[in-house]
Amino acid sequence: MRTLRINPDSKGAASPKGRQTLLKILNAARDVFIEQGYGQFNIKRVSERCGLARGNITYYFPSRDALLQALLRAVISGYTWDFDHIMADEGTTPEEKFVAIVRLIVEDLGTRETSVFFPELWALASRSDYAAAEMDSLYADARRYLVDLIAEINPSLGPDARQAVALFVSASLEGQTPFVGYGRSHGRRLPQITNIAANALLETVRSIGGGDVGRQLAARV
Amino acid sequence: MRTLRINPDSKGAASPKGRQTLLKILNAARDVFIEQGYGQFNIKRVSERCGLARGNITYYFPSRDALLQALLRAVISGYTWDFDHIMADEGTTPEEKFVAIVRLIVEDLGTRETSVFFPELWALASRSDYAAAEMDSLYADARRYLVDLIAEINPSLGPDARQAVALFVSASLEGQTPFVGYGRSHGRRLPQITNIAANALLETVRSIGGGDVGRQLAARV
């Protein structure tokens, strides 16, 4: 399970004890959110989970919504996938790096936390600008790596096309979650899907046409 | 907006008036679900939406959950994408049919209903066996068409590999929803993504290796 990162300007984050309690609350919040979903996510359950009085939760988070926002930020902050060491590895080709990243993402979606958290986040993003913004920043981050690799693998793609292809690749990978994620109906296919994804998306990046992808492809089909 | 289909064994569908009211409730329920999400989906809002007394909602649906289930079923029943006429068109190649289906799906995800409903459904499926089952049956249905076309386009794939590839294709398409769906942060890229998806996935189906996909691919990468 990933570790949560406290937002430094949270209330109570000044003293060491405050920081500890903050973490206790956020961890409990994460557990409740993962185990019971957004629908059952409320201060009462969180307080029971971490053994603190309800009043104390509101001391740190003035409202339920504030807690949820802090939770989203904390979870998402912990998610910056560990792509850096993949990128830094000098002995590997861009293709190999691309495949490694794809594999990392797909395998991650086999964890309970990921396969529960993200669908909730996507749903939330329809209602909450805050959730939408957090979601955005997370994926923008991940796409940055993809864009760089795509540029190397397929130099014929222009900047916008690279962005679009990275978006497609990223969304394709995320889309596997509700189907082969932890506990989902095709969960046993996760390894198989991992391989398919790696091959298919690498091939896609290699072969997709140059120029303005959108217009060119529109003509072809 | 799609029309809802009443489950014929719903209670209260005895008289014509009852059936009309049932539909009124389901429509209101759909609206609330789409506009406010699962979190705000409750009988009070539904009753206000359709101008009926709260008690009358429970007359038709004995519990909030029963209403939700009926709603999921009704929405999902209306969703059997209109693939039949695509498949029936004798002048088109399997590749063209495949691309047509891909386009149909991606374009559909640009509608408000789809881009709100499905993420909620995916999140729900983590908690509710019922939602999971409905979700499953819907996608199983859609994949059936894909499997047939994949078999024609790439005859070297065995039955299980076809299933896996169809699953990957379908999930890849669905995965675009939270990113380029209606109102989502990259919504303006929907046409571009549509083209990329069509080309990339067709290419994937064409070129993906025969035999046991999983093992073969595992070896290649």
Place this chain on the structure above:
Amino acid sequence: MRTLRINPDSKGAASPKGRQTLLKILNAARDVFIEQGYGQFNIKRVSERCGLARGNITYYFPSRDALLQALLRAVISGYTWDFDHIMADEGTTPEEKFVAIVRLIVEDLGTRETSVFFPELWALASRSDYAAAEMDSLYADARRYLVDLIAEINPSLGPDARQAVALFVSASLEGQTPFVGYGRSHGRRLPQITNIAANALLETVRSIGGGDVGRQLAARV
């Protein structure tokens, strides 16, 4: 199970079909009352029990209370214990008749209906004048027999004393219900208690002092 008696001036009691439905409702009402208690006694359950629409129940009984009253009367009407043949038996002494009546009453309290119905009725009588009146008339009826026998067994007792002793005897017997009635915690002692009651109460009637019982006894102790 005793049969219920319809109040002839009930609505709908005119036609044969009406009478039949009335009985169906009352039987269902009795079952619900016995099986679920006054607290769960409501029109919905009764209607489900007898398979009639709720609207139809209110056709016969304009209100829940009216149904309850009719039920009480119907049950109580069916309860006039069969004392007449005991009293008519010419070969038996008054003592034997008294004991026979005591036994009949105590044994009856071993039935489920009796041991559930009467405590509910006693509780009800605190709140409802109607229930109190029905309860009164039932027991006044039963006491009439006792008073006659007591007069024969112990001629020294004046009219008021006879009434008081009969009241004590009757209440003593009823009091066994919550303790040795059907399903109660000392239910297995019912036969034993029957014998004790028969002997003790017969002895009581025989030996209790003449004159004004109240004053005399007050002096003795």
Place this chain on the structure above:
Amino acid sequence: MRTLRINPDSKGAASPKGRQTLLKILNAARDVFIEQGYGQFNIKRVSERCGLARGNITYYFPSRDALLQALLRAVISGYTWDFDHIMADEGTTPEEKFVAIVRLIVEDLGTRETSVFFPELWALASRSDYAAAEMDSLYADARRYLVDLIAEINPSLGPDARQAVALFVSASLEGQTPFVGYGRSHGRRLPQITNIAANALLETVRSIGGGDVGRQLAARV
């Protein structure tokens, strides 16, 4: 009116203020139960009675049923009749003690609380295991004193017979409640019935045959 005893392991009894509020709630609950009966016993009425918000009642008692259970226990705990000083009086014979206890019980049943509470309890005991258990423990307590006295008054009775006779005596006394209790139709006869009960039951204990009461008596009648 008797005082209620708080169950020491009740929730919310942490601070003095909490304990005070708990008592306020229980008192209100008792009043509602006595004045309006089990049928009208609900949290809203209790909250109105004690001037607290409904939510605060559930803060102390998580459910209506928990409140009812606490109420039963509190009322019953307050009921351990004051028999000890009667038993301790060295100048009185067992007969006199027996009569004193009988009088105490019968006179108590002339209070409003008793004559309303117990019939409700007996009815409740048919449905609720909890009520049945509480009822049981209360009466088992009371019978213990009777059994001891019976053993002294009539040494020929074996242990089981003593139990049975005590049960009969206790039930006979309780049985007077719905008839001569406070507000009941024969309430004016309470003093008269007190005397009859005292004499009759003392005589019963004195004269009832030794050996196995059940079998012997069965033979006699």
Place this chain on the structure above:
DNA sequence: AATGAATGAGCGTTCATTCAT
């Protein structure tokens, strides 16, 4: 006579939030 439909009041329960200590 009987049904299905509809209403509205009422209650249990949950829960975010406030506040005194």
Place this chain on the structure above:
DNA sequence: TATGAATGAACGCTCATTCAT
């Protein structure tokens, strides 16, 4: 900081009752 206490709004659900057909 932390807790216990208290509030009030909201919601699910039950149910008696009314009414058109």
